[in-house]
Amino acid sequence: MSAGASNEQETAARAPPALPWSVRLQLFGLVAAAGATMRRDGTVNRFIFNLLDRPVRASARPDKRFGVRSADVDVDTSRGLWARAFSPAAPPPPEASASLPVLVYFHGGAFALLSAASPAYDAMCRRLCRELRAVVVSVNYRLAPEHRCPTAYDDGVDVLRHLATAGLPDNLGIPVDLSRCFLAGDSAGGNIAHHVARLWTTAASSAAANPIRLAGVILVQPYFGGEERTKAEERMDGKVPVVTKRGSDWAWRAFLPEGADRDHPAAHVTDENAGLAEGFPPAMVVVGGLDPLQDWQRRYADVLRRKGKAVRVVEYPEAIHAFFLFPVLPDSGRLVAEMKAFMDETSASEVAA
Secondary structure (H helix, E strand, O other): OOHHHHHHHHHHHOOOOOOOHHHHHHHHHHHHHHHHHEOOOOOEOHHHHHHHOOOOOOOOOOOOOOOEEEEEEEEEHHHOEEEEEEEEOOOOOOOOOOOEEEEEEEOOOOOOOOOOOOHHHHHHHHHHHHHHOOEEEEEEOOOOOOOOOOHHHHHHHHHHHHHHHHOOOHHHOOOEEEEEEEEEEEOHHHHHHHHHHHHHHHOHHHOOOOOOOEEEEEEEOOOOOOOOOOHHHHHHOOOOOOOOHHHHHHHHHHHOOOOOOOOOOOOOOOOOOOOOOOOOOOEEEEEEEEOOOHHHHHHHHHHHHHOOOOEEEEEEEEEEOOHHHOOOOHHHHHHHHHHHHHHHHHHHHHHHO
């Protein structure tokens, strides 16, 4: 059997599952909003997109669905950098630690779209807060193309510095353990989480006197790439939702420095020569079997292993890109359970050490 025939059969066998109508409707809206606002010249029609993605306000009053309160944190008003912090309203059970871990989250959106106040991410972070029993800090980093690489990475590092010096708002009412700080992100946010972890662990900010210690990094279908087209990118282009070669090319042109190609270190993190500090934390990498970016994600995990870093790969064979945004999908619930296990086990191993 030829390689081409094998690929065709694999594509047919891995066709998108029958998604619930609610998911199909939301995916249609997401793709339509992106298509209507991402211009061919590499800019974004912010006015139109903001009409379609109406922000959700933070609220000190616990919501009825998750029992979570939220507060916005100004990090640097001069550049519009802020974050949204979520905390459980109910006190921890008696057998649990009084202090909760912190999960610093970076949203997806091709580096150019969405925000910490987007309805999908506000709801997801509330869910993570409740299920992980953690304080979640969702970073509203500045977007491309107005703010190109490395702006989002610098914003992430500055949010960590702000947490280290100013802490969290008092009205959240929950003590946190900054020595159990996890970074997480999906898609473009997964890319950002990796680079923020890399910068933080190689800079003076990670010195012993700093209260923040990165206990782990969780990359959910991270957005990596290169000039090479991988087999999954070629095989799945136009056959699965969300990610396409054309859309990825637009995102990288908008995000990377002017004149850079997709082999730039921001995108091509599978370069064996890329350095990682000794303190780079254990990583969990989530891969979807119906995600065109999966080959890059597996290569990333392999590079971490070869560099002697602890890494756990979690695969969902039937998962499309961005599956985690839809709680109705069973794999979304499984992912949250895997994240909880990773955080608990990583914290426990550090205590034992």
